[in-house]
């Protein structure tokens with residue numbers, strides 16, 4: 001099967017996305033909230049890992065590691081830089097503007113004020129107020145649209161809808177693909193409907209390869225967008241080579257290479273003209289590597305936009 005056929009068959013056999021027309025409406029409203037001539041840049045930040053269900057009435061699934069911290073933090077820096085952000089995130093993972101919130105369970109953040117009312121505990125009130133204010137400003141100001149996914153089927157269908165909606169933005173569109181996307185899946189039609197029974201003995205299951213959507217994103221869905229993908233490895237010896245291969249194979253504008261253990265300290269931005277190492281400012285404990293990373297990518301995006309007019 002060639003790759004176009006694999007992609008078609010993935011989408012044809014996937015369970016239909018719930019609310020797809022509502023999602024398209026939300027996206028169109030969000031993207032065109034400013035007048036179309038405002039030249040506002042829009043970035044789609046993907047975040048968190050996709051699941052691969054093993055049963056249609058899913059009890060068990062395979063998961064991909066990603067806390068969603070990278071995507072959530074980067075979203076805040078993109079908004080600070082003037083972008084509108086479509087945050088495509090895995091349900092239950094880190095959210096923008098929540099990093100300073102207390103880790104206590106939700107109910108422990110509140111106390112009863114009197115019989116009928118409650119309030120945020122004084123020790124948490126500054127952090128909660130800051131998070132609520134910043135989040136509200138971003139959403140109400142038309143700068144943040146959050147769209148959740150869980151499975152690989154939802155993720156790829158939503159990514160396609162987003163990409164097609166962003167197509168008209170041409171070079172002002174950016175993709176920052178930090179989500180950890182499954183490489184293997186069970187096609188919906190060959191998946192057990194009910195919970196797999198352990199009494200039947202060892203589980204023998206064949207997983208198909210998830211078709212690579214990066215090429216189709218670059219060549220068909222949004223050919224003019226500025227595209228950044230991520231490459232995670234645990235073996236540092238193969239990391240840069242794999243990132244370089246992805247850069248060329250999928251025609252990415254940059255690939256951000258990171259190792260599992262050091263991903264919060266440093267990343268390497270792999271580009272056609274060389275590799276750029278980006279580190280967290282270690283003199284400031286609260287600093288995040290996403291800050292200089294987003295700054296670098298915003299500059300490169302500006303150059304990409306300017307190059308079109310020369």
Ligand code: PAZ
Nearest residue numbers: 066067068069070178180230231232
């Ligand atoms: O979500 P997180 O902050 O825990 O980790 C971020 C990351 C390592 C998932 C991301 O930087 C990344 O490399 N994503 C792509 C993973 C891959 O499919 O290779």
